[in-house]
Each structure stands twice: as C-alpha cells, then as structure tokens.
Amino acid sequence: MKFSLLALASVTASASAFAPSAFTGKTVKSGAYSASSLCMKYKVAVVGGGPSGACAAEIFAQEKGIDTVLFERKLDNAKPCGGAIPLCMVGEFNIPETVVDRKVRKMNLVSPTGVEVSIGSTLKPDEYIGMCRREILDGYLRDRAIEYGAQIVNGLVTSIDIPADHKVSENQYTIHYQEYQEGSSAGVPKDMKVDLIVGADGANSRVAKAMDAGLYNFAIAFQERIKIPDDKMKFYEEMAEMYVGDDVSPDFYGWVFPKYDHVGVGTGTVVNRPAIKQYQKAIRDRAGDKIAGGKIIKVEAHPIPEHYRPRRVQGRIALVGDAAGYVTKCSGEGIYFAAKSGRMAAEEIVRLMEGGKRLPTQAEIEKTYIKKYDKAYGPTYIVLDLLQKVFYSNNGAREAFVELCNSKYVQQVTFDSYLYKTVQGNNPLDDLKLLGETFGALIKGYSIAQPDAEYSNPVESQKRI
Numbered sequence: 001m002k003f004s005l006l007a008l009a010s011v012t013a014s015a016s017a018f019a020p021s022a023f024t025g026k027t028v029k030s031g032a033y034s035a036s037s038l039c040m041k042y043k044v045a046v047v048g049g050g051p052s053g054a055c056a057a058e059i060f061a062q063e064k065g066i067d068t069v070l071f072e073r074k075l076d077n078a079k080p081c082g083g084a085i086p087l088c089m090v091g092e093f094n095i096p097e098t099v100v101d102r103k104v105r106k107m108n109l110v111s112p113t114g115v116e117v118s119i120g121s122t123l124k125p126d127e128y129i130g131m132c133r134r135e136i137l138d139g140y141l142r143d144r145a146i147e148y149g150a151q152i153v154n155g156l157v158t159s160i161d162i163p164a165d166h167k168v169s170e171n172q173y174t175i176h177y178q179e180y181q182e183g184s185s186a187g188v189p190k191d192m193k194v195d196l197i198v199g200a201d202g203a204n205s206r207v208a209k210a211m212d213a214g215l216y217n218f219a220i221a222f223q224e225r226i227k228i229p230d231d232k233m234k235f236y237e238e239m240a241e242m243y244v245g246d247d248v249s250p251d252f253y254g255w256v257f258p259k260y261d262h263v264g265v266g267t268g269t270v271v272n273r274p275a276i277k278q279y280q281k282a283i284r285d286r287a288g289d290k291i292a293g294g295k296i297i298k299v300e301a302h303p304i305p306e307h308y309r310p311r312r313v314q315g316r317i318a319l320v321g322d323a324a325g326y327v328t329k330c331s332g333e334g335i336y337f338a339a340k341s342g343r344m345a346a347e348e349i350v351r352l353m354e355g356g357k358r359l360p361t362q363a364e365i366e367k368t369y370i371k372k373y374d375k376a377y378g379p380t381y382i383v384l385d386l387l388q389k390v391f392y393s394n395n396g397a398r399e400a401f402v403e404l405c406n407s408k409y410v411q412q413v414t415f416d417s418y419l420y421k422t423v424q425g426n427n428p429l430d431d432l433k434l435l436g437e438t439f440g441a442l443i444k445g446y447s448i449a450q451p452d453a454e455y456s457n458p459v460e461s462q463k464r465i
Contacts, residue, residue, distance in 0.1 A: 042356050043067040045175055045194040047157050047207050050079065051335055052321025052342035053200030054141035059346035061148035065356020070145060071177065073156040078135040080223045080300030082257050082264060085130040087419040089336045099140050101260040103128035105238045110286065111402035112245035112395040112449060119405055122412040127419060133259055155179040156187060160210035166315040170359055173197055195359055196316040200342055203303040204465060205323035214310030215464035216325050218303040220273045222280045223266030228294035235290060236263055244398040246452040247282040251392050252332065254283030262297060268332065270306055272455045303465060313365045320345050330384040337377065345369045394452050399445030404438060
C-alpha cells in the first residue's frame with residue numbers, strides 16, 4: 001500500500017468533493033404532504049452565523065416556499081482561527097478578493113531542532129492559500145444570505161423544546177433565545193416555533209446538546225493577533241510559518257499566519273490543554289526576532305472538535321461545521337469543510353422538501369446529506385488522523401516530517417490536495433521512492449531529536465463537550 005506523509009492524505013482527499021449540486025440531482029420520491037403546507041410556509045432556523053450557518057442559510061433563503069431565520073449571537077465575532085482557506089473555496093463559494101487579506105505562496109516549516117524547510121516553489125503564479133480574518137469572511141457570507149432573504153436574529157439561543165414525537169410527527173420545535181438590541185448588552189427573552197433546525201453553532205453547540213448528539217473530544221486553540229513593525233511585516237507578505245516540537249505543542253503545531261495588518265500567532269493541543277499558555281509563549285519565542293517589537297492587539301481561545309459527533313441528525317435537526325465535528329486532524333482545517341457541509345446539508349434538505357411542500361424525515365436526511373458528506377470526506381479525516389498520530393507524536397517524528405517536506409513531490413501533492421480538495425494524479429514510482437525516504441527520515445529524526453517533555457493531566461484529559 002502507499003505510505004507517504006502527505007501523498008497518502010491526497011489519495012483520499014475528497015476525490016468527490018465537487019459532486020453536482022443537489023439542485024440538479026435526482027428527484028426524491030414524494031412523501032405525504034402536510035395539509036398545512038397548502039396555506040403556509042415551513043420555517044427553517046439556522047443557529048450560528050459562521051461559514052457553515054451562513055452557507056446553509058443562503059441555500060434555504062433562495063427557496064420561496066421556505067422561511068429562513070439565521071441566529072447569530074455576535075455579529076462582529078472574531079473567532080480564534082488560523083484563517084486559511086483553499087483556492088477552490090474562493091471560486092466555489094464566490095469569495096471576492098476583498099475578503100482575502102493575504103495570498104500565501106510560501107510556507108516555512110521549522111523542526112524541533114530549528115531545521116527550516118521552505119515550500120511553495122511548485123505553486124503556479126495564480127495559485128495561493130487565502131488568509132482571512134474570520135470577522136470579515138463570516139460577515140460577508142452572512143450578509144449574502146441576508147441579501148437572498150434570510151431573516152437575521154442577533155440573539156443567543158438558550159434552549160430548544162423538542163417534542164417527544166418529533167421523529168414521527170410534524171410537531172414544531174420551540175427555540176428560546178435572548179435577542180440583543182443595538183446599544184444594550186442585555187438580551188430580551190423571546191421564543192420562536194420552527195419546523196426544522198440546522199445547528200451551526202460551533203464546538204459548544206447548544207443545538208447538539210438539545211438534540212442529544214453526544215460528546216466529543218476537543219482541542220484548545222489559542223491565538224494572539226500581533227501588530228509588528230512594517231519592515232518585519234514585509235517578511236510575511238506572502239509567507240506563513242509552521243513550527244513543530246513538543247515545546248509548542250505535544251500533538252499539533254504552532255503557526256504564524258499573516259493577516260491584513262498583523263500576524264496571527266497561535267498553537268493548539270488536545271492532550272495537554274492546561275498548558276496552552278505555556279505553549280503559546282513557546283511559539284512566540286520560536287518566532288523570535290521576526291515578531292520582535294510587536295504589540296498584542298487581541299487574544300483569542302476556542303475549543304476545536306477532534307472527531308464527528310456520535311449523532312449528527314435527530315428528527316428534523318441536523319448539525320454542520322464544528323457542531324458536527326468537521327475539522328481535520330494534522331492540518332486543523334475547518335473553514336472549507338464548515339462551508340461545504342452547510343451548503344451540502346441545505347441543498348439536500350431543500351431537495352427533500354420539494355420547494356417547501358413537505359418535511360424530510362431523519363432517515364432521508366441521513367441517506368442524503370450524511371451519506372454524501374461521509375463518502376466525499378470521511379477517508380480524508382481518517383488518513384489525516386493517522387498522519388497526526390504518526391508525525392506529531394514525538395520530536396523524532398516531527399524532525400522526519402520537516403525533512404520529508406523537502407521533497408518536491410510531497411510539496412506538489414500536498415498543495416494540490418489542499419488547494420483543490422481532489423487527487424491530482426500520484427506517481428506510483430515516486431510514492432515507492434517516498435516510502436523509502438520516509439523510513440530514512442524517521443530513523444534520522446529519532447537519532448537527533450531530544451526526548452519529549454513529560455506531562456500529566458488525568459482529569460482534564462477526560463473532559464468532553
């Protein structure tokens with residue numbers, strides 16, 4: 001079998017990601033129509049206004065037979081996030097260049113012993129990784145959904161009443177929320193009855209808790225936005241950096257990503273969350289002179305899911321994005337998969353609703369949205385989970401990871417897989433050669449690496465959300 005650091009990931013990296021839109025798919029066999037559908041619209045609530053929620057609301061809002069309500073508790077929310085988006089997302093989701101702060105064409109990888117490898121020479125002149133601020137990207141996608149007709153509610157969903165028979169009836173859900181008015185920090189208690197709910201409210205999803213979606217393990221991502229002098233900012237004009245080592249994270253990596261007028265410096269960990277500030281200091285120290293003299297302008301921290309929720313659909317409630325657990329291991333990518341899952345879920349549900357004539361069942365949503373998403377991206381999550389366990393587990397493996405990235409073949413396959421979410425034609429001979437190089441790099445890495453620091457957090461490590 002093929003075994004390469006990132007070539008292996010590419011083989012399973014979403015070969016069917018660009019399946020035709022659900023709007024042009026096969027017609028679903030009609031179910032029983034509700035008598036109420038002849039005189040009123042069904043109401044769909046999308047809870048959460050990030051990429052997953054905004055992209056779902058945009059699809060629902062274009063249907064005349066559906067009333068769409070989009071809940072977002074903080075309309076200027078700046079989620080702690082590296083902010084990287086693949087080139088395919090720019091085109092697929094019609095993202096204007098004004099939303100992209102920086103076009104990264106070079107990546108600097110730094111090993112635990114300080115070995116640096118620069119990648120990006122395989123990129124074509126028009127290829128890049130987009131770097132965004134989440135408040136800008138999310139706001140643009142949300143405004144577009146509103147333009148299509150989604151009703152925005154600036155409010156925090158506090159609880160949801162779920163009828164006991166919601167899986168076999170059309171009884172409505174009741175959403176309780178605090179609506180915020182401009183100029184006031186106190187919310188006004190309100191409630192709303194809806195027919196279908198899409199939970200796009202992140203890792204701490206209240207929709208997931210209400211529907212008993214089950215718990216998952218999570219990472220803590222910590223990021224500081226640092227304003228650095230203009231002469232130092234020039235270094236990061238088209239450059240991003242990635243640092244590996246147990247000093248910056250025992251199971252992930254630290255990053256320096258360029259934004260509009262500052263850099264985002266951060267790290268994350270699952271296995272030793274209590275030490276996140278220690279790791280954050282280490283990534284600042286590793287970046288050293290390149291960010292020296294900078295001023296911290298914002299500090300951000302947020303949980304990131306580590307795997308799918310045990311249950312992503314219950315009755316007429318479906319989860320998307322972080323709420324469903326759609327963040328990849330190894331790379332920590334979540335924005336594209338959030339937007340894709342929101343759009344995919346909405347397209348399938350709209351198709352099942354036949355223009356607002358009927359409500360879909362849990363089984364129908366699972367057989368369309370869930371089945372198609374898992375077919376397209378399930379293997380990617382599995383392989384990247386394996387790669388993270390192999391190459392982020394100790395300093396020896398991290399040294400090997402950086403050395404392997406010297407390979408032009410690895411760079412080509414890595415960028416093609418990330419930028420386009422599809423296989424770009426692997427070479428079996430190069431894969432075989434890379435297999436040997438992988439073993440060699442691991443042997444060398446283990447011979448020069450320092451032992452990882454020991455840690456223990458038996459209580460915190462068992463926490464789930």
